Amino acid sequence: MIELSHYLIISGILFSIGVVGVLRRKNLLMLFFATEIMLNAANIAFAATSSYYGDLSGQMFAFFIIAVAASEVAVGLGLLIVLYKKQGTLDLDNLVAMKG
Amino acid sequence: MESLVYVALFAPLVGSLFAALFGMSPKNLITGIATSALLFISWMASVLLLIHVAGNGAVSTTLMDWIGAGDLLIQFGFQVDAVTAVMMVVVTTVSTVVHVYSIGYMDHDKGFNRFFSYLSAFVFSMMILVMSDNFAGLFIGWEGVGVCSWLLIGFWYHKEDVSTDINPSISPSWAANEAFIMNRIADLGMLVGIFLIYWNTGSLTYDIFFASIPTMDDGLLVAIAIALFIGAMGKSAQFPLHTWLADAMEGPTPVSALIHAATMVTAGVYLVIRANPLYSHEAVEGVSLFIACLGTFVAMFAATMALVNRDLKRIIAYSTLSQLGYMFAAAGLGAYWVALFHLAAHAFFKALLFLGAGNVMHAMHDELDIFKMGGLSKVMKWTYIYMGLASLALAGIFPLAGFYSKDTILEVAINEDTYLIWFALWVTAGLTAFYSFRQVFLTFGGNERYKELGHHPHEMPNYVLIAMAPLAILAVIFGFVFMDSFQSFTSTVLPVYEMSHATHKIAWVFIILTTLIALSGIFYAYKKYGVGLIRDEKVEGSFVYKLLSNQYYIPKFYDSMFTKPYAEISDMLWKKVDLKIVDAVVDAIAKFIYFSGDKSRAMQTGNLSHYLNWMAVGVLLLAVIVSLSAVLG
Numbered sequence: 150m151i152e153l154s155h156y157l158i159i160s161g162i163l164f165s166i167g168v169v170g171v172l173r174r175k176n177l178l179m180l181f182f183a184t185e186i187m188l189n190a191a192n193i194a195f196a197a198t199s200s201y202y203g204d205l206s207g208q209m210f211a212f213f214i215i216a217v218a219a220s221e222v223a224v225g226l227g228l229l230i231v232l233y234k235k236q237g238t239l240d241l242d243n244l245v246a247m248k249g
Numbered sequence: 250m251e252s253l254v255y256v257a258l259f260a261p262l263v264g265s266l267f268a269a270l271f272g273m274s275p276k277n278l279i280t281g282i283a284t285s286a287l288l289f290i291s292w293m294a295s296v297l298l299l300i301h302v303a304g305n306g307a308v309s310t311t312l313m314d315w316i317g318a319g320d321l322l323i324q325f326g327f328q329v330d331a332v333t334a335v336m337m338v339v340v341t342t343v344s345t346v347v348h349v350y351s352i353g354y355m356d357h358d359k360g361f362n363r364f365f366s367y368l369s370a371f372v373f374s375m376m377i378l379v380m381s382d383n384f385a386g387l388f389i390g391w392e393g394v395g396v397c398s399w400l401l402i403g404f405w406y407h408k409e410d411v412s413t414d415i416n417p418s419i420s421p422s423w424a425a426n427e428a429f430i431m432n433r434i435a436d437l438g439m440l441v442g443i444f445l446i447y448w449n450t451g452s453l454t455y456d457i458f459f460a461s462i463p464t465m466d467d468g469l470l471v472a473i474a475i476a477l478f479i480g481a482m483g484k485s486a487q488f489p490l491h492t493w494l495a496d497a498m499e500g501p502t503p504v505s506a507l508i509h510a511a512t513m514v515t516a517g518v519y520l521v522i523r524a525n526p527l528y529s530h531e532a533v534e535g536v537s538l539f540i541a542c543l544g545t546f547v548a549m550f551a552a553t554m555a556l557v558n559r560d561l562k563r564i565i566a567y568s569t570l571s572q573l574g575y576m577f578a579a580a581g582l583g584a585y586w587v588a589l590f591h592l593a594a595h596a597f598f599k600a601l602l603f604l605g606a607g608n609v610m611h612a613m614h615d616e617l618d619i620f621k622m623g624g625l626s627k628v629m630k631w632t633y634i635y636m637g638l639a640s641l642a643l644a645g646i647f648p649l650a651g652f653y654s655k656d657t658i659l660e661v662a663i664n665e666d667t668y669l670i671w672f673a674l675w676v677t678a679g680l681t682a683f684y685s686f687r688q689v690f691l692t693f694g695g696n697e698r699y700k701e702l703g704h705h706p707h708e709m710p711n712y713v714l715i716a717m718a719p720l721a722i723l724a725v726i727f728g729f730v731f732m733d734s735f736q737s738f739t740s741t742v743l744p745v746y747e748m749s750h751a752t753h754k755i756a757w758v759f760i761i762l763t764t765l766i767a768l769s770g771i772f773y774a775y776k777k778y779g780v781g782l783i784r785d786e787k788v789e790g791s792f793v794y795k796l797l798s799n800q801y802y803i804p805k806f807y808d809s810m811f812t813k814p815y816a817e818i819s820d821m822l823w824k825k826v827d828l829k830i831v832d833a834v835v836d837a838i839a840k841f842i843y844f845s846g847d848k849s850r851a852m853q854t855g856n857l858s859h860y861l862n863w864m865a866v867g868v869l870l871l872a873v874i875v876s877l878s879a880v881l882g
Contacts, residue, residue, distance in 0.1 A: 172862055180857075245855035 156197035163190035177239040181225055188218045250301055251310040254327055257294035258376050260287040265369035271362040280362040281352040284369045288348050292341035299334040303738055309382055323453060328382035331742045336379040336519060339593045343511040343600045344372045346720055350604055351503040353713035371397035375512050384443045384453040394513045399429040402500040421499040428493040435483020435490055442476030459526040467532035474527055474536040485517030485573050488547050492804050494570055498562040502607030505562060510569045510603050511596035518576040518592050525585045529744055541581025545670045548574030552680040557797045561606050561617045564688050569599055575658050584661040585743040590735055591654035598642035598650055598724035604717050605636035609692060612706035619688055620782055624697035628706045631714045633693045635721050640689050642724045644682035644767045653728030659763055664752040678763055682770030687778050695781030
């Protein structure tokens with residue numbers, strides 16, 4: 150029997166994978182993927198708790214997050230393409246124009 | 250009548266603000282003319298008020314509520330009674346003359362407009378001082394004249410110290426600060442007095458305070474009387490707070506005439522006269538006697554310093570000090586109207602004397618040493634006449650103003666059976682005659698010593714000489730024309746002072762005695778200096794002469810007793826406390842922030858990955874704090 154805790158554990162594992170990805174990966178595109186994983190981890194948690202309590206607002210929130218993530222990806226990918234055309238790389242170790 | 254009160258009060262303020270508009274611009278004659286005209290309007294209003302008060306009694310009016318907090322209600326109230334009316338007329342008369350005179354005197358000065366702004370502001374403050382119907386207003390005027398005095402003594406603040414061989418002069422800014430600080434010391438006493446009054450009567454209005462005097466405790470009355478008199482001592486430069494007055498002569502001469510002879514320095518006398526119900530109360534007898542004794546002492550003390558001084562203006566300054574002593578002697582003995590009468594008479598002839606000295610200074614290119622003058626009567630006839638008249642009045646020669654006022658003070662001393670005071674004042678009358686005429690003869694008579702120094706003296710322009718005429722006329726006629734009417738006029742406010750029959754009978758003996766000593770003083774001065782300056786090495790080397798010319802070494806004593814130790818303590822505190830403790834703590838905080846900033850600067854690598862790592866650390870930290878507080882709280 151799959152219970153709420155299973156969903157939450159999956160959500161937690163996914164979120165942790167996302168965090169590690171954000172912290173460890175050096176490619177900006179990979180960072181994007183990692184943030185998407187984290188957002189979707191949250192979506193799973195929202196949807197699971199929503200169905201557990203029989204309250205639709207959690208699922209509505211998940212839809213909002215999906216919409217926001219989609220628009221974020223649309224804008225972010227555009228920026229990434231411009232950045233790549235300009236710099237020739239998406240490696241964070243080479244993008245240090247703000248070094249203090 | 251209320252509108253007249255406001256016209257008299259605010260005309261000088263309007264003039265001052267108008268002149269202030271031109272403060273930073275080059276000389277503009279309109280400021281001098283406008284302020285003088287407004288002062289003249291103020292004078293006319295004062296004279297009309299005087300006439301009104303003589304006919305219909307005191308006028309009082311309230312401009313607005315000033316301070317209202319809880320039970321405290323202080324109003325901007327003005328009261329014009331006989332004493333105030335007299336003071337207003339004296340102040341506006343002298344200041345109108347001085348304003349017109351200054352147009353000529355300050356002709357070439359860069360700060361012409363600024364000067365008139367300050368001068369009119371002074372008159373406004375003085376009017377508040379004399380017109381207020383409560384101690385708070387009096388105090389505001391008191392401080393206002395102090396500030397204007399500071400501004401005007403230090404008017405030539407850019408001047409450096411000029412040292413001459415005998416009479417080391419000090420810089421105007423130093424003199425201004427000295428005057429201001431000494432007055433602050435005295436004002437503390439006055440404030441304590443005002444607080445005591447408020448504390449015990451719940452009001453600062455004169456009438457309410459005077460009405461509650463009979464119900465007040467004797468010790469309290471004595472404390473109030475002493476505290477108020479300390480304030481008066483500072484303003485009127487009584488011993489031991491007298492040194493600032495002579496140093497204040499560094500200011501422009503019209504200022505010396507107006508502020509340091511005729512008006513501001515008499516504010517202390519005015520305060521004692523105004524508070525006469527307090528000072529004539531029997532519990533305060535001791536304080537009053539002390540005032541009389543101190544006044545007598547200062548009269549003689551200052552006159553002796555004037556005997557040997559070589560500085561034209563300082564001689565007159567010491568003479569002012571001496572005459573203020575006479576006023577306090579009269580007020581202390583209970584003869585308030587006599588003190589006020591001497592105040593008015595003195596204002597006229599002393600201002601005239603100062604303005605004359607200003608003419609001489611102008612002619613001699615700011616030379617003040619009377620040993621370097623002589624024979625000026627040939628080129629400066631009118632100034633000679635004016636200063637001669639003023640000196641005769643000061644010496645108390647019949648029938649000039651000084652004769653009536655000073656003689657009455659001596660008569661009061663006899664009437665009160667205080668023979669010692671009489672004797673001291675009598676001797677001082679002789680000294681006064683001597684030093685005034687020593688100065689007149691050294692300046693105007695004898696050989697023309699200035700020629701060796703290459704001066705080409707010239708008389709002042711005619712309008713300046715004409716402007717001085719009212720003072721000269723008043724110095725001559727004030728005594729015999731106004732004395733009786735003055736006495737009856739002021740008797741509406743001040744206690745009537747009658748001489749006993751015994752005094753009346755023998756008064757003529759004392760009049761003759763006083764006139765004799767004054768005449769012999771003049772005669773001795775003529776014998777000694779009439780033909781020219783003959784310097785006597787033996788006299789000048791003597792101990793007494795040195796003591797007197799160094800002002801009893803009091804300035805030096807103050808310097809080594811107060812100024813230098815204070816400077817040393819300040820220096821010590823600066824180096825030990827301020828630098829080592831206060832500054833060190835502030836520096837340590839700044840250094841820590843610098844250090845931490847320097848160290849944490851390494852975080853700014855510009856690498857987004859590093860930033861994200863730091864962000865994760867921060868989030869973790871927050872999570873730890875939140876969970877800790879959840880567990881502990």
